[in-house]
Amino acid sequence: MSGKPRLTYLNGRGRMEPIRWLLAAAGVEFEEVYLETKEQYDKLIKDGFLLFEQVPLVEIDGMKMVQTRAILSYIAGKYNLYGKDLKERALIDMYVEGIADLMQMILMFPFSPPDAKEKNLDSIKERATNRYFPVFEKVLKQHGQDFLVGNKFSWADVQLMEAILAVEEKIPAVLSGFPKLQVFKTKMSNMPTIKKFLQPGSPRKPPPDAHYVETVLKVFKK
Amino acid sequence: MSGNPKLHYINGRGRMEPIRWLLAAAGVEFEESYLEKKEDLTKLQKNGSLLFQQVPMVEIDGMKLVQTRAIANYIAIKYNLYGKDLKERALIDMYVEGMFDLNELLMGYGYQPADKKDQHFTNMMDKTKNRYFPAFEKVLKDHGKDFLVGNQLSRADVQLLEIILMAEEFKPDILAKFPLLQSFKARISNIPTIKKFLQPGSQRKPPVREEEVPKVMKIFY
Numbered sequence: 001m002s003g004k005p006r007l008t009y010l011n012g013r014g015r016m017e018p019i020r021w022l023l024a025a026a027g028v029e030f031e032e033v034y035l036e037t038k039e040q041y042d043k044l045i046k047d048g049f050l051l052f053e054q055v056p057l058v059e060i061d062g063m064k065m066v067q068t069r070a071i072l073s074y075i076a077g078k079y080n081l082y083g084k085d086l087k088e089r090a091l092i093d094m095y096v097e098g099i100a101d102l103m104q105m106i107l108m109f110p111f112s113p114p115d116a117k118e119k120n121l122d123s124i125k126e127r128a129t130n131r132y133f134p135v136f137e138k139v140l141k142q143h144g145q146d147f148l149v150g151n152k153f154s155w156a157d158v159q160l161m162e163a164i165l166a167v168e169e170k171i172p173a174v175l176s177g178f179p180k181l182q183v184f185k186t187k188m189s190n191m192p193t194i195k196k197f198l199q200p201g202s203p204r205k206p207p208p209d210a211h212y213v214e215t216v217l218k219v220f221k222k
Numbered sequence: 223m224s225g226n227p228k229l230h231y232i233n234g235r236g237r238m239e240p241i242r243w244l245l246a247a248a249g250v251e252f253e254e255s256y257l258e259k260k261e262d263l264t265k266l267q268k269n270g271s272l273l274f275q276q277v278p279m280v281e282i283d284g285m286k287l288v289q290t291r292a293i294a295n296y297i298a299i300k301y302n303l304y305g306k307d308l309k310e311r312a313l314i315d316m317y318v319e320g321m322f323d324l325n326e327l328l329m330g331y332g333y334q335p336a337d338k339k340d341q342h343f344t345n346m347m348d349k350t351k352n353r354y355f356p357a358f359e360k361v362l363k364d365h366g367k368d369f370l371v372g373n374q375l376s377r378a379d380v381q382l383l384e385i386i387l388m389a390e391e392f393k394p395d396i397l398a399k400f401p402l403l404q405s406f407k408a409r410i411s412n413i414p415t416i417k418k419f420l421q422p423g424s425q426r427k428p429p430v431r432e433e434e435v436p437k438v439m440k441i442f443y
Binding site for chain 2: 007051052053061063066067068069072074075076078086087089090093094097098103130132135
């Protein structure tokens with residue numbers, strides 16, 4: 001046993017990607033096990049590994065952790081990415097929860113029926129440009145600091161960076177009305193651990209394609 | 223200004239109910255401001271009170287907190303309902319996230335369109351009986367204490383009781399195969415702050431009635 005966290009999920013972004021981002025940003029090396037068949041998944045359940053019969057699963061510090069937010073909170077707490085006090089934590093929690101709502105739309109997008117895809121893409125664009133990005137643009141403008149909370153790198157910055165890149169993949173000019181977010185994106189890209197994660201060959205997963213969608217449906221079929 | 227937290231939401235359970243439970247369990251008095259029509263929501267959005275234009279919103283300690291989990295996390299830590307260290311917090315978080323997922327199903331039933339209700343009900347009861355309640359029965363069995371985590375009341379216990387009572391509203395004998403959940407329910411219901419919250423006249427909200435649904439939809443859509 002290596003002592004590194006071990007991630008079990010499909011070989012794709014899905015609900016595990018924010019966890020990969022956070023571990024990478026914290027400079028933590030990890031291993032991955034990929035689910036490719038229904039049988040592998042059923043075996044995990046039968047062997048009692050999955051508290052609620054679901055992945056993501058992260059084996060870390062002797063625990064078999066499930067539930068994306070529980071895992072992210074633990075990592076953030078452990079690696080000092082969760083603010084310095086209760087009030088900073090509250091801000092970080094609000095920001096990551098808002099971003100998670102936006103990311104949920106992106107997560108579900110590949111599974112939309114073909115005739116709903118255009119509408120869903122418009123919804124993502126609308127929410128990003130009218131609800132979520134303006135909030136973070138304003139936060140950065142008001143305090144004038146490099147990071148979202150407490151003048152220190154936190155989970156909120158990692159999550160926002162991930163969201164910006166994910167939305168840009170779908171809507172390349174989405175940051176055109178957000179100068180502070182553009183600066184933020186550049187700064188984050190240059191942080192050593194994030195820079196490394198953004199390079200080819202890192203554990204970062206590519207955008208979901210038809211093969212990924214097919215694997216999801218196959219592995220989780222009832 | 224009274225200093226008590228002030229909750230902004232509809233006069234109903236929805237996504238605010240777990241927060242009411244937590245505050246009540248912690249013995250914290252709170253005020254409520256109810257959205258009755260769309261204009262009430264629009265007004266809050268326009269005056270910058272809602273970070274992401276959404277409720278729940280809770281005014282507490284000089285902040286206007288939004289996002290159910292952010293609010294619940296803040297209250298849980300402040301009132302010592304979040305375990306004693308990072309590992310206890312991890313267990314609490316795992317359990318509570320499962321409960322949030324089940325709460326979505328239970329709370330969402332009343333808002334389903336007529337042609338989707340049956341399927342939703344079946345799925346909801348299946349997950350309750352076959353996924354979530356067995357998981358928590360096993361936690362109680364393996365842990366062997368009065369509470370789900372550690373040796374003291376945490377938000378996980380409060381939230382589990384809430385979920386149990388909601389499930390029982392749909393199927394009164396749902397705990398038949400779960401003896402430890404039965405004794406857990408009795409035990410946690412007797413904690414003074416929780417016992418008080420379970421009495422008539424408290425701020426606990428009833429399940430949404432079918433007639434109320436159109437009014438709620440008008441506020442949010």
